[in-house]
Amino acid sequence: MRLITTGLKQAALLPQQDALVSRLTRALLDNGRDVPVHSAAFRALFDEGPAAFIDRVAPQGLWAQVDRDRLEAELAACVGLDAFDGSARYAPDAHVGNREVFRDPCLGTPGGGNHFVELQVVDEIFDRHAAYRVGLAPGDVVAMIHSGSRDVGFYVGRRWMDRARQAWPAGLKHPTSGLYGLAGSLAHEYLVAMGTAARYAWANRVVLAELVRKELAELCGATASRLVVDVPHNVVLRENGLNIHRKGATPAHHGDLALIPGSMGDASYIVSGLGHTDWLSSCSHGAGRSVRRQALRRLKSDHANAEWRCVTLREERRVEEAPEAYKPIGPVLQAQEEAGLIEAVARLKPWVTFKA
Template sequence: MADWQPLAAVIILSKCNGLIKFENRLLAHAWGVRKGQLAFMIHSGSRNVGKFIGGMWRDKAKATWQKGLKYPDSQIFPLSTYSHPELVASYLQAEATAANYAFVNRLLLAELLRLRLREVYKDVEAPLVYDLPHNITLAEGEGWVTRKGACPAHLGQAVIIPGSMGAYSYLMVGRGNAAFCNSASHGAGRIRSRFDLSRKGASQSEAELGLTGVDCITLREERRIEEAPAAYKPIQSVIDVQVEAEMVDVVARLSPVLTFKA
């Protein structure tokens, strides 16, 4: 590690840290990402605050549903700014509160990381490259765009698409494709649920879980199993599809070195 800078960039909201391979060196340089650096990526949200808010306003929307009208099969009850403007406004305010709480979580985790690194390496720079929300409603144009498991990818905007702790993660740049609501995926997506892995994963081998050769520090062993590489789709095909669809372009590829799961 003698020829590495201990920390060059904090890229907020991803799942692992890694070594960098460039696809767009010029743009990476403009963002402060350089060869020989380590990127530390922090993934945290609003925890149960967002879940509580979602459940509360789901019940409120259900209560306003027209009497005698069949409930939607999806059990998603839309709210209109024309019929219930006060309820829409209060929901958006509550969601923004949860999003701000999530931002502060990531900010504090990043600062704790900086403090610990400086205890070891003394004066270390660790600038923020980007903070990326991936479950949020944002005002865009004359309306809103709700992204679940997706993130904004406007023209020139930084985008992070994380892989599992056993796969590459990608620093991308948005292409502002209106056909996809100026969005990109947040990650590869799961093929096995946390419940399925916590129930069956413990009986599987390290190789079956994709954990062979993966360095992970965790306070709870079940978290390591729930987030095992076998839980996720292969990241490369997900990246290739979005590049081909002109949603994003690759700026840099990050190779995982060490993952910490709380």
């Protein structure tokens, strides 16, 4: 997940809401982006890391307007990013071939399911010192991005499921669960392949954030945006001699910021981790589902008078991701505060949600 400030108050943006929604819909959902990337830049991302990608990407399309110095400085606010290994040999050939320019159809797209780009408003500050450090004040508009490694992650996942199955000892009954363990050099290789996908996921979130920044700059002249935090979930991180896989959870080390989204009809929270060792310095990634998608389709929800708005090109997504599908965020946050996992920094209320 990635959260950026916009440098604007909601009151200033309200008169231009329709124009902004139209521009962001085209850029985020309707293939209105221009994000050319040379294969050499992708190889640099996978082999060397995010800083090399920022340095190698050519100043064309979106990249001609990107503040590279700001992007490089923002790497310090990316939790766990420097811990991921990577290698171009584990990436799809389309990304690391010899193309002069590759217009990746997935780069800069949110993806399906519960992924989103959401304009939110800072509703309440709980830790004014922490909020001040990252430039947040009540009434500010921020953009929260939830997206991952898209087709690169799918490619890595399918490839390693096949490799794990092939490596299963001959004559040993295959697990009925369909889950295969990895050990030794194969496990190490997988972690590098996973890191390759995680580096791509970072780049995807960067592009989504820069698309938002571009549209705000062109429409409103906004240039004071800054990164609050970029934080992973559903990945393995090497910490204290352990391989910690946070499924449905996110790092919450002492003093580090984390993001806990609610739903597109409920608040999201910026929190500060307390590094609770019993919980492996983790907190929940979100509110969590209360109703399966199939059951939710039978419900008829009326959100006509809601203060928030959902923009999607697929009507079924509006139903599947309705607020009724998720637990209320309040009790989820309270339980983790009482357990000593986190402290709330700020509450963000949804304004406009973009879902693919």
